[in-house]
Amino acid sequence: MRDSIxxxxxxxxxxxxxxxxxxxxxxxxxxxxxxxxxDVWVGDVYISPDVDTVLYTLAGIVDQEKWYGxxxxxxxxxxxxxxxxxxxxxxxxxxxxENAAFRTGLLRQxxxxxxxxxxxxxxxxxxxxxxxxxxxxxxxxxxxPAGVKEFQEFWVRDGGxxxxxxxxxxxxxxxxVSDGARSALDSARLVIIGPSNPITSIGPVIRTPGVAxxxxxxxxxxxxxxxxxxxxSGPAGKMLAGLGYExxxxxxxxxxxxFLDELIIDRSESHLARAISxxxxxxxxxxxxxxxxxxxxxKLAQAALAAANEGExxxx
Numbered sequence: 001m002r003d004s005i006x007x008x009x010x011x012x013x014x015x016x017x018x019x020x021x022x023x024x025x026x027x028x029x030x031x032x033x034x035x036x037x038x039d040v041w042v043g044d045v046y047i048s049p050d051v052d053t054v055l056y057t058l059a060g061i062v063d064q065e066k067w068y069g070x071x072x073x074x075x076x077x078x079x080x081x082x083x084x085x086x087x088x089x090x091x092x093x094x095x096x097x098e099n100a101a102f103r104t105g106l107l108r109q110x111x112x113x114x115x116x117x118x119x120x121x122x123x124x125x126x127x128x129x130x131x132x133x134x135x136x137x138x139x140x141x142x143x144x145p146a147g148v149k150e151f152q153e154f155w156v157r158d159g160g161x162x163x164x165x166x167x168x169x170x171x172x173x174x175x176x177v178s179d180g181a182r183s184a185l186d187s188a189r190l191v192i193i194g195p196s197n198p199i200t201s202i203g204p205v206i207r208t209p210g211v212a213x214x215x216x217x218x219x220x221x222x223x224x225x226x227x228x229x230x231x232x233s234g235p236a237g238k239m240l241a242g243l244g245y246e247x248x249x250x251x252x253x254x255x256x257x258x259f260l261d262e263l264i265i266d267r268s269e270s271h272l273a274r275a276i277s278x279x280x281x282x283x284x285x286x287x288x289x290x291x292x293x294x295x296x297x298x299k300l301a302q303a304a305l306a307a308a309n310e311g312e313x314x315x316x
Contacts, residue, residue, distance in 0.1 A: 010201020011050035014194025020301030027127030031184035131180035164242025
């Protein structure tokens with residue numbers, strides 16, 4: 001029975017939308033399937049950045065200045081490691097590290113990532129369900145003139161300065177969609193693809209074998225992360241251009257085209273709506289996509305639900 005809503009998420013953009021959706025959708029009706037292709041070992045702990053941002057957002061503890069990590073966290077362990085000459089690719093806070101260590105302990109015991117994430121969810125008191133896209137290891141690799149780099153090397157260590165020549169998802173062909181993600185998709189009356197990077201945040205999710213086929217069987221609404229020829233945040237614009245796409249909402253429709261029913265674009269680009277609708281055979285609606293305030297997040301969540309005729313009744 002299709003009686004829930006499933007959100008596909010990366011680590012930026014979509015978590016803000018979730019802050020609006022939780023005001024509109026009952027906790028037991030909301031599932032989030034999250035990209036794990038940016039996961040990385042930092043020292044002896046397994047970091048899953050996008051998963052953790054979603055978890056911390058739902059738990060109400062995310063650092064909303066940086067949109068990663070925990071608000072008010074300290075960095076004692078990180079600084080101690082630096083003094084010892086240990087260079088971490090990510091600056092992980094102490095509470096964040098402890099959370100990752102809990103997950104790592106379960107992984108070392110032989111549990112799959114989805115089990116570890118679900119235990120983290122319970123530990124943080126989160127009622128909504130959060131699922132990694134797969135328990136298999138998938139790694140995003142960015143092809144640049146300086147060589148092939150993992151996503152965290154490209155974006156964090158090197159500041160995203162390199163030209164993007166290509167993007168690969170190592171291991172994606174052999175990946176198996178996690179049981180939780182599969183169930184979330186199969187039970188969804190609506191899938192919302194949040195305004196995350198379509199290449200490196202949502203791309204690995206929809207390319208996980210079995211996901212696209214399931215998306216074709218339900219209503220799919222996507223929110224464009226592009227406005228005025230650039231991304232609201234992160235390297236999405238650079239990724240699109242590097243892969244030969246126009247930095248435009250039309251490219252979002254092209255990437256999701258095989259299963260997309262409705263695309264929400266920013267009101268400022270209303271002049272593009274008819275052309276996108278005619279070209280891809282989808283509905284296009286308008287909303288204010290930039291989310292600066294809680295009210296912005298709430299209204300965009302309302303727009304996503306309204307686009308799918310889901311109504312706007314407060315679910316709490």
